[in-house]
Amino acid sequence: MRTHETAKITATRFGVAVAAVVASPVLLVAGAPLRSRYLRRIHRDGAPALVDKEHGYVSVHYLVVTSTIVDRLCRPSQVLAARVGRG
Numbered sequence: 052m053r054t055h056e057t058a059k060i061t062a063t064r065f066g067v068a069v070a071a072v073v074a075s076p077v078l079l080v081a082g083a084p085l086r087s088r089y090l091r092r093i094h095r096d097g098a099p100a101l102v103d104k105e106h107g108y109v110s111v112h113y114l115v116v117t118s119t120i121v122d123r124l125c126r127p128s129q130v131l132a133a134r135v136g137r138g
Contacts, residue, residue, distance in 0.1 A: 054107045063114055071120045082125030083132045090116070 052059050071078065078085070093101065093112045101113040115121060 052109050052111065054109055060109065060114070063111055064118070067114050067118050068120050071118060071124055075124050078121070078124035079127055081128060083128040086121075086125045086129075 052063065054060070092098075093110075093116070099110065101110045101116070102108070
């Protein structure tokens with residue numbers, strides 16, 4: 052999406068929030084592994100940049116990664132995974 056298309060960006064942010072709320076039971080239980088797998092996929096070698104300032108482009112993945120709702124819903128499973136990992 053182009054950065055000057057603020058209506059599209061706002062609509063996409065809203066869509067990400069709605070999708071996170073709908074998927075909240077899954078994110079609460081298995082959010083940590085899903086999020087880490089997703090982050091590895093979008094940051095792999097050869098992947099397009101999330102933000103391209105030269106061309107004024109923002110990826111939808113950037114909006115997902117920076118969503119506070121997704122972060123908050125994945126946090127309980129991340130804490131649980133950290134506790135189990137410590138022994």
